[in-house]
Amino acid sequence: MMRMTVLASGSKGNSTVISSSRTRVLVDAGLSCRELLRRMVLAGEDPSALDAILITHEHIDHVAGLAVLARKLRIPVFFTEPTHRAWVRMLTPRTTMSYAKWLDRLAQEKEARAAAIALETANQLSGIDEPALRSDDPNAVLELPDEAERCEAETPAAKADPAFLPAVEYFRAGTSFSIGDLDIMPFTIPHDAADPCGFVFENEGVRMALATDLGYMPPNVKQAIARSDVLLLESNHDLEMLRDGPYPWSVKQRVLSRVGHLSNAATAEYLSRDYDGGAAFIVLGHLSESNNVPELARLSAEQAIGDRMTLLGNKVLLASQSVPLEPICL
Numbered sequence: 662m663m664r665m666t667v668l669a670s671g672s673k674g675n676s677t678v679i680s681s682s683r684t685r686v687l688v689d690a691g692l693s694c695r696e697l698l699r700r701m702v703l704a705g706e707d708p709s710a711l712d713a714i715l716i717t718h719e720h721i722d723h724v725a726g727l728a729v730l731a732r733k734l735r736i737p738v739f740f741t742e743p744t745h746r747a748w749v750r751m752l753t754p755r756t757t758m759s760y761a762k763w764l765d766r767l768a769q770e771k772e773a774r775a776a777a778i779a780l781e782t783a784n785q786l787s788g789i790d791e792p793a794l795r796s797d798d799p800n801a802v803l804e805l806p807d808e809a810e811r812c813e814a815e816t817p818a819a820k821a822d823p824a825f826l827p828a829v830e831y832f833r834a835g836t837s838f839s840i841g842d843l844d845i846m847p848f849t850i851p852h853d854a855a856d857p858c859g860f861v862f863e864n865e866g867v868r869m870a871l872a873t874d875l876g877y878m879p880p881n882v883k884q885a886i887a888r889s890d891v892l893l894l895e896s897n898h899d900l901e902m903l904r905d906g907p908y909p910w911s912v913k914q915r916v917l918s919r920v921g922h923l924s925n926a927a928t929a930e931y932l933s934r935d936y937d938g939g940a941a942f943i944v945l946g947h948l949s950e951s952n953n954v955p956e957l958a959r960l961s962a963e964q965a966i967g968d969r970m971t972l973l974g975n976k977v978l979l980a981s982q983s984v985p986l987e988p989i990c991l
């Protein structure tokens with residue numbers, strides 16, 4: 662059994678729960694902690710059963726409630742290393758630092774990480790399973806190198822640091838990993854963030870893919886999301902609405918660029934030309950509230966899917982910004 666519950670989707674906040682019968686993860690935490698918890702309960706997802714949070718990229722509509730939620734639930738957060746660094750930088754007040762000092766700090770961080778990895782390897786070899794010694798928690802060296810107790814979520818130091826997390830795990834795009842019985846393949850997406858990723862989750866032969874926030878559909882994304890049973894796909898804007906809409910020219914250019922967002926037309930092109938037709942559900946997400954209309958996005962996708970809709974499922978659903986989508990169970 663696998664389940665996808667989209668809690669929110671759009672430029673004001675993104676978050677989706679993916680679960681198997683044994684494991685439950687949250688992809689992105691782009692609403693306030695309070696709102697995320699409220700929506701989980703509303704959708705019938707138990708927040709206390711969450712095992713981890715995965716982050717696609719550091720834009721605020723994907724991380725707004727992250728630190729508070731992770732601390733409250735005391736669960737690890739999975740990032741790529743560049744995304745984690747960008748997120749920490751975003752939250753850390755700017756300090757002036759000489760180049761020499763910066764190099765020094767980089768070296769210190771590298772050393773600390775190597776030492777932590779060595780320690781973890783030693784523990785693994787000796788069979789000690791000690792979750793407190795996670796190798797990839799650079800928080801401790803990033804800000805307060807001498808405060809080892811910062812892993813205790815409730816210390817005043819932890820509260821003072823807006824980027825403090827109970828535990829950080831790193832993954833790399835293109836390298837699969839597992840959380841509980843969920844197999845996860847992160848893949849690179851073209852978007853203007855440090856190291857943005859989409860994900861494919863798999864459990865007992867069921868595959869669920871998430872691909873939003875991408876300027877176009879490159880071959881690696883098409884390949885990654887192939888054979889999905891549920892496909893959450895961006896359908897951000899209608900080209901004409903964007904062109905004639907309220908955004909300033911520079912923002913329009915950004916949205917339209919190769920590192921912006923997928924239009925209804927681009928999504929339709931993927932669905933008609935490249936999509937294998939095998940999904941039970943196609944969820945359209947990250948719809949712009951200014952430059953799109955849900956029914957326009959739906960119509961565009963349904964036309965592209967054409968007669969495959971009745972043959973093999975391919976039910977088109979619309980993820981909403983304001984309310985959770987009915988859980989999709991397969």
Ligand SMILES: [Zn+2]
Nearest residue numbers: 672720722874
């Ligand atoms: Zn976004």
Ligand SMILES: [Zn+2]
Nearest residue numbers: 718720852874
């Ligand atoms: Zn983004």
